Amino acid sequence: MIGDALSGALCVLAALSAGASMRAGAIRWSWVAGAAVVALCGMDTVALSLAAVAGFAGYRLDRGPSSASAHALLATLAFVAWLLPASNSAYAAAAGGAIAALGYLACARVDREGANAQALHLACAGACAALAYVFGAQPGAFAVLPALALLALIGAHLSLAMGGAAGVPLANGMNGAASCGLAIVAVMTGTHGALVVMAAALAIGCAQSAVRVGVVREAP
Template structure:
């Protein structure tokens, strides 16, 4: 199951991060290149995830899709942690199946990308769920568990900030979500058997950075 979720995340996150390839900031592009190189080194399901991410990223680049909002990016990060928790072989078939489901969902939804304005209660519930996940992960041993728990604290902060401040704290939430998924990517890299999750986490981090920058530019515009 974790492979299915990771494959879906690869597609969704790459679609939101794809427009960053048009940006002038070179570190975004460098981040995508580093993710691709690391994924190629992992091989196996990670290579399948890389193909899915490249295809989805090209679609996002080609059609110039806007970056996902802070709420969407934080939810992507939460799903990534759920995928980390679920047992699964992270097989190539599972990653492909998840990517196909996500792609089909994007086709069905088409351009329905508007965010609801009444998401505060949902973020509050997600913060509680993430706290429960952090407790479960904290009961495990090993460096990946420690890193993922620390990263999940940032994700809890992102949900709480969105629950209390709404869109006014979107840049902060995006930054905290980016920090959270970077920690998840590190934990997946240490574990060495979650190539698809590693790729998805890196792409979500790129999308979070993109969203935070766009929100900051809008707020600074007179």
């Protein structure tokens, strides 16, 4: 139940991120394409509904957590949720999504961009390294994919911790790679349907943010 609720909450936050990133001016149809791909994978309709509503809200409000730092933290929490036992409860996923939406609305006007997140990213990198070691020590080829995804996430956290704003482009790419890896693993295992939706939405948000950073860099 805890894993389902956390998956639903992450699904909403990732969809808000994707919607806000699309609002910033990249390929807007990528959200529709991502939702179609997830639907073809046979994921639960509750997670898709949560993501659709949250993505539309993020697009309209343009105030979602669309930064590379937020992407890295969401991806880290997604791996934690994937490790938790889950029953694919639609009620728990919906409740977690509702709580996340209420928390977002309550904190929407709080400006936390100036907070120093270096220590947090270093701690997350250490936690991801421990998880990658656990997966890498397991026998079988199936353990390779989550370990590689976690290595990409470690790189994202270290880029943000040591490079700051200069490390954002690299962090966006690594966050996207980690999210895609988690989505593939979740589809292969057939569990955590909400996490598949969440990972797909987060990958879309990372791609949109990367395009936006490239456009800003090219502007005179």
